[in-house]
Amino acid sequence: MTMSKWTVDTAHSSIDFSVKHMMVSKVKGAFQQFSAVVEADPTNLETANIDFSIDVASIDTRNADRDNHLRSADFFDVEQYPTMTFKANKIVKTGEDEYNVTGDVTLHGVTREETFAVTFEGLAKDPMSGAEKIGFSANGKIKRSDYGLTWNAALETGGVLVGDEIKVAIEIEAAKEA
Template sequence: MIRFAASALALSLLAGTAVAEPVAYDFDKSHANLSFTYNHLGYSTTDGRFGNWEGNLQIDKDTPSNSSVEFTIDIDSLDTFWADRDTHLKSADFFDAAKFPKATFKSTKVEQTGENQLEVTGDMTIRDITKPVTLQVQVTAMGEHPMAKKEAAGFAVTTVLKRSDFGMDKYVPYVSDEVNVTFHAEALTAAQTN
């Protein structure tokens, strides 16, 4: 009976303990870049970026596995610094932006793999095709932002996508199937609303 009472007391104390919730962060788009590169015929590397995207970031510093991220990318904002190539990449040969104007990523798992290193696994959807993707995340900074005077985080994110996985296999293997994606960003704690 004493053992049962002690167990009940312990459970009630645990139940009453406040559990920290993940904190919402807003991306600072003036200090963020979503870019990609791919190999062209073995002769050169082509660079590009997406200028318009939205992200929803939740960070639990104490328990990173409770963190999450969602992304929506405006395909029409693709820019490879050559207008004719941009038009072709947005055409039905590749992204088919008129029919599929958005690409999305939604995390399903966050795992700390080392000091300041995370693996974020999630579902990437391009052209209405969804595939699992793993992002390698280097946390470059975490703490009070020296200018904004609020909690901030910095990230360098990389992954490799196979465009053929998303129905974009034109010119493979001459133009590389693998596309290297990089995302650099700062994020600040979101304004609290009551």
């Protein structure tokens, strides 16, 4: 195949995360509003251009009070830093449909290089629209302290309320642009 432009289908895609809570459990959440520019040859992602933008205020942890606290200056400070971005700058094939995608994550006014493990899930033709579709899964971890997100509370039993390591899981379905 050749390089094509792909539009992310947000109805069939997700950006989810989890973080340790009170050192004993995990809180999960998602960002509901995001967009991406993907230019890729699905048979060889090493030449792809991948650029994500996430509306940080769209955070959803299924608890309104917690979401509002996460939007505040204690955490994301969405008034000052409304967007989180990822721009790929190095893609290395690690297996048949496996890649390490390294790029710049910009969050809370800080830009750092991060690497995500990406699996190309396949190519199909949508029976409803006839459009060519591709799918990807990505997983990785970031440390919130690396981005200046350091709010926390000490626990009486030792440790902290909110973990530093954030696990990220992304599922993407995209349609080939005509």
